[in-house]
Structure formats: structure tokens, C-alpha cells
Amino acid sequence: MDALTQYLDQHRERFVDDLKAALRIPSVSTQPEHRDDVRRCAEHIAGHAKSLGMTRVEVVPTDGHPLVYAEWMGATGKPTVLLYGHYDVQPAEPLELWATPPFEPTLRDGKLYARGACDDKGQVYMHLKAIEAHMKVNGRLPVNLKAVIEGEEEVGSEHLESFLRARRAELRADVIVVSDTTMPGPDQPALCYGLRGILYTQIEVTGPAHDLHSGEFGGAVMNPANALCGIVAALKDSDGRITVPGFYDRVREISPEERERFRTTPFDEVDFIRGTGAAVAWGERGYTTLERISARPTLDVNGMWSGYTGPGSKTVLPSFAAAKVSMRLVPDQDPADLFPRFEAYVKRLAPPGVSMVVRDLHGAVPYLTEPDHPMMQAARRALARAWTKPPALIREGGSIPVMATFKETLDLPCILMGFGLHDDQVHGPNEKFSLSSFHGGTRSVAYLYEELARSG
């Protein structure tokens, strides 16, 4: 066992303690009451990076939450890695569903439970601990490193782009590395070469100008909640296909080669569906579950509300109904192109007697890269070394909106090497990160820096 691997093995427990310290800070970026906590978390991470020997460590103010920048540029002639991660987290609510408090990290059965354990503090700390190991064992990193750890990923990375644009020259690098994705199972590493995009909308339907008594007026005017149900129901057909005209025009069909790759990906569909608690799998006809969640677009209601929602019965004919409806997109779909089509279609579906507003809340373009790129090959070697088996090549269903920003501002190859598991409950109650993922991930990252040095 080489000295690097030995160091990683010997300091496992302290690595977890270091991560716990970061998890205790409730850096919820969307909740104003946590504004100071977010800043405190940025400072904590900056301090930690400095203690590892990173140079030019900054907590960079933005018009929103600050980001952390740190670099180490001592590997002359070697490639430069731009590491991206985020230290902000999703809200922890509903708190009553957590078995242990979200900001008191707790170990149970080899898993660390806390908000942000997996998404994304745990995965940022894999990098920090890999850096530590190289620094302690060799006094240096095998590559040059520029780390950007932002505090607004969970609220749309609003101020990242201006930072990237402003520092474009200083951020010059050879490859981007992001650890914010998943692996198919606890023993199966993965390299991600695709992400879905998103178009997130809100449909608002107004019928009468104010709530009416459903006895006195029921039958005489269109009910906006009934109307909204009709509209949403019409957005998908019984084959699970989205009915928005032109929606599939730019969808890249899955090639036979890729379909074969999906077929051989170690993915336990039965286990995956069982983990959701749903009775059966259901999705677009003609595709497997793995294809449906990674290489096919979809449409989901994320939220919906109208009228009286308290206990018992209130005989109201509501004035207003709304639904948040988002579409996951695949290459080469573009949210900017699809929104006007969606809006026009939804308005066309509206029955008489209601007025409609359709809002574009949020968009991200899909991402797809070539898994045989030399940088990707380096990542595949690193993962194979760390886990003693080759990584699965996967596409992910979620979006990392910042990928589009990177593409636009820096245009670099990108390694998405993440270690989350599907049952990690990111964004939900009882988020966790398996220690096997954390330690295997740290080892993978440490090797990745070595492999990238070789490929450069």
C-alpha cells in the first residue's frame, strides 16, 4: 500500500469529524434567517482550506452569498484542475420527519445523517481530505488546483456567472471537476457523462374574481381548480409522453451503443423502485427505468394549490389555482426555446371563463460529453484503482445548472465524479452520506489528481 493510501486509511475517523464540523453550520441559502450561517460556513471552509496549505484563499463577496476561492499552483508543467462544489444546503423542513436533528450530524449503521451530508458538503470534503493527504504525504499536489466552492447552488447560482466572467483569465484551467452526482450502488463507482436540463414553470389560473359559495354559484362558472386539473392532465398522454407540440423535436434519441451501455450498467431497478416506496415503475412507454431517469425528458407537478386546504369541508368555489410544473430536458432541448411553446400550449388548453398566467421560474440546459475524452479516461483509471472495478458510465437525471455557465464562460472538459446513492434523500428529510462513499470518494479524488497529472 503506498503512503498516500495509507494516510487516507489512517485518518478516516478524523476526516469524518472535520466533515461534521462543516455540517453543523446550517448554511441554508434560500432562508434569509440563515444568512449569517451561510457566511460563517464560507469562512469555516476557507479557514480549513488555508490550514491544508492552499494559497490565495478568499471568501469572495457577491451580491448574494459569498463563495470560497482557494488555489495551489505549485505543479509547474502539470494540468490545472478547476474544482467546483457548493457549501450551501437545501432547507431542512419538514423538521418533524428527521430521526435526528438535521444540523447535528449523527452516525448510524455506517451512514452520516445531516442536511448537506451528501449534497454537497460531504463531497466537497472528499476533495479537501484528498488535498490534505497529498500535502501531508508529498508536501505538494500532483496537479495545479483552483477551487470554487459557492454558496448559492441551491438557489440557482445566481451570482456565480459574474464571478466566472470577471475572473475568466485567472480561472484558466485544463479540466473542471465536480463531485455532486451519484453512483449506482454502494460498491459500484460511476463517471457521469450527461445531465438533464430543466424548465421549471408555474401555471396560474384565475376564474371568478373572488372565492364564491359553491352552492350559490356552483354550475354557473368555470372552476379554476377543475380547469387546472384538465390542463395538467392534458400535458402527458397515457404512454407517458409529453404533448407539448414540438417538445421532442430536438431530443437526441438513444443510440444502439448507448442503449447497450445502459443495459449493462449495474443498476438494480427493483431495488431503485422499492426505495421510492411506489408500488410499480411507471414512465414513458418503450424505455427502461434507467433510460427514463437519465436520457429521456419528463414532466412533473412539483406543487399545486387551490381553495380550502384545511380540515373538513368548506363549500368554496375558488378564485385561483396554481401548479408548479417542471420538465426535465435532454440534449439538444433548450429551455429558452421550449418555454414559449409550453406557454402557448397551456394557454390553448385553457377552457373558457378562466384567465391564465404561465411563468418561467428557472431553466438549465442539458449536458452531455464524450466518455472517452483523455480527461475522462484519467477519471476512469482513478475510479478503477480506488474501487478495484471499472466505473459505470452513467447519465444523471438531475441538473447542475452551473454546467451551462462553465460551458459558456470557460468551455472546458468536465469530470462529474460523484458518490451519492439514490437513497441518500438529498433535498428531503434524513439526508445521509455513506461512509463507504465518503472514504471511497476521497480515495478516488486523491487518485484522480495523480491520474490527471499523468494525462496532462
Next chain:
Amino acid sequence: MDALTQYLDQHRERFVDDLKAALRIPSVSTQPEHRDDVRRCAEHIAGHAKSLGMTRVEVVPTDGHPLVYAEWMGATGKPTVLLYGHYDVQPAEPLELWATPPFEPTLRDGKLYARGACDDKGQVYMHLKAIEAHMKVNGRLPVNLKAVIEGEEEVGSEHLESFLRARRAELRADVIVVSDTTMPGPDQPALCYGLRGILYTQIEVTGPAHDLHSGEFGGAVMNPANALCGIVAALKDSDGRITVPGFYDRVREISPEERERFRTTPFDEVDFIRGTGAAVAWGERGYTTLERISARPTLDVNGMWSGYTGPGSKTVLPSFAAAKVSMRLVPDQDPADLFPRFEAYVKRLAPPGVSMVVRDLHGAVPYLTEPDHPMMQAARRALARAWTKPPALIREGGSIPVMATFKETLDLPCILMGFGLHDDQVHGPNEKFSLSSFHGGTRSVAYLYEELARSG
């Protein structure tokens, strides 16, 4: 002008003040925090009835909110009227939509704004003030009177039936009088001879066992909110007809004679629809608006909720979605007969991958009587005297669930003589009662007692 009419004219302002005192008590029966207010309101009304010379005044405890009982039995040989009304009110929320606070009654443009102004405290006070006038002018009432003013009408009159059954013998009467209905316009009195029934349900759809990340899982499992929309959308066809099998089997079609009566009812459809703020009328094909709201069944979503309903976007695939769905019924539909059909149909509409619960929250049978009954003739004479024009004979779209209870326990003819207007916003923000309704109604009731004495 006779002495009675003179008294009614001279005391108008104080009558309004007396009503205001009752409106200041927030007797919201469905909200536990108002429990003491409800009792306080019962005591206030009992005290007022006593001060008018009513005898045997009681605040009768029930397993829920108390009811007020009062009588005057000094008209030997004359008919006995059982007066029914309610002093409880709907919740006032959303408070921010009220121009003036709901429990600070405010006069504007000849209208009194407050929760309960029309439904039903204002109409209860018409009776109390008519009683006052008879007592002050004649020292007696022309009929015997037994008044039951309950505190649970807005929550289903749960404990009224046991009271009626327990006191069945004591409550013996010749006619029931209820003032909780509407008139077609401010100058057009009406006598109501029909009410719709109701079946109020809640549809609950569960998909995954917990909320999921819509990127990671979107496309793989049935979304319960999408499923709910599909179910609700399928409950009505494009002609506005309800698709539940057998739903129309027991619907009494409108006879040519009644259709003619509807046609000649003074009802301004344009004004009625304009008052709702809806762009156009919409309802069951083949029927007029007046028919749709009174003599035809209908189905409305009263409330609906699922997933994330806060500002902005949250990428959640919700575990749960629910809708409150109620159907207004007409003779001879029966909620007890329809609920199992509705439940079976809704469950049949459910797509794979979700589990369903359909709850029966509340039911009331429809009501229809003969407008030429001698007691109804007395009411028609009273209204014609008070308003100097004959009353419209109408059917109402709402339900007074207690009518079924009266029918079952006492089986008496019933006079529904109400003075609400369609824009009174009962159950909504800015509920009001026009002073013209209040004073005209008080006069009508005073005359009704005289006319019933003549008809008995």
C-alpha cells in the same frame, strides 16, 4: 300606516345597532380557538330573546357548541311556528382580503359589512326585531313561536338532530320558518321551494412513500399530483356533465311548467355572472344559468394541495396529493347512494403506481316542496305586502343540511324566506347584508307571523 309598520320604521337604526352587537362576537364554529366566543354569542342571543319577552329561554348544551332555545306560546288556537336559524359563522380567513375587519361591523353605502352579516346573524335578527315590534305594539305575537338558533350550522349541524329527537314532543309545531336563503335582486322578494343537496368528498392520492428529487426520480414513477389532475379532469366531460356512472339516474328533470317559471323569474344573468368576476358563464350544456345553479347537479373542486407551494422552484416529486371535491345534488339524488359509486369510479380512474383513499366528508339530501301549500300562500302574501310586489318562486343552489333532519324528525311544511343577495359574499371576504334586505326582511317576517295566524 299601521302601528306595527310604524314601529318597524321608527326603530331601524337601533335594529342595526342590535345586530352589530351580535356581529362583533367571532362565533366561528369550526375554529377551536373561538370556542368561548361561540358560547358567548349563544348567551348574547339568549339574553336578547329574553329581553324581548320570549319565555323559557335556554342556552342548551350539546356535545359540540350550544344552541339557543326560546319560545312564546300565548297565542291560543293559533298556529305554532318553529323558527330555525344559526348564530355561528364561517372562518373569516383570508383576513387580508377584507376592506374592514370581519368582526368590526361597518356601514358603507347602505350595506353592513361583517362576517355573519347575511349568513345568518342578520337574518336571525330580522326575526328578533319582528318579534320585538309585535311585543312592543301589541304586547303579544299573532302566532305561537318556538325558536331554535343553533351554533353548528357551518360545521354540519352535528348535534342538532339529537336535540330535535330528544325534544320531539315539545317541538311540535305547524310550520317551520327558515331565513337563510336569497332574493334575486334588491327589490325582488322571493320564496324558496327547493334546495340542492351535497356530497362532499376528499380524494387522497399517494405515490412514492416520501418526497423524491424530481431530477433523480422524475420519469420513473407515477407522480400523485399528475395522477390527481387526471382523475379530477375525468370527472366532468366537455359538456359539463358529471361522468360518474349512474350519477344522473335519479335526477328529476325540469318540467316544462317549471322551466317556464325559471324563464319568468326576475334574474339578471349578465349581472349575476358579472358579479362573480368570471369572464363568461360556463356550465352544463342545454340549461340556463338559473337552472344550472338551482335545479341541476354539479361538481366542483373546493380545495387542492400537493408538494411545494412556496415561492420559487423546489424540484420535488411529491409523495402526496389531495383534492376536496363536492357535488351539489338535486331531487331525488341521495348522497348516501352516490358516495359508493363516486368512490368506486375515482378508484377506477386511478393510474398504476398510486394508492387512493376517498373520504365522505359530508352529505345532505336535496329538498323540494309545493309552492302552493297554504303555509306557502301565507308567506307569499306577507312578502307581497312587505315589498308591494309578489315574490319570485325560486329554487336555491345551496344546501341547508338541517332541512333533512327537520323532514325526518318533525315532518312539517317549511317556509324558506330569505333576503340575501348574490353579491353578499357569504363564506368569502367582505361579507355584507344590505340594509334594504334587513329592513324589508324584518317587515316581511312581522307580516308573515300575521298571515300565518290568518291561515291557521
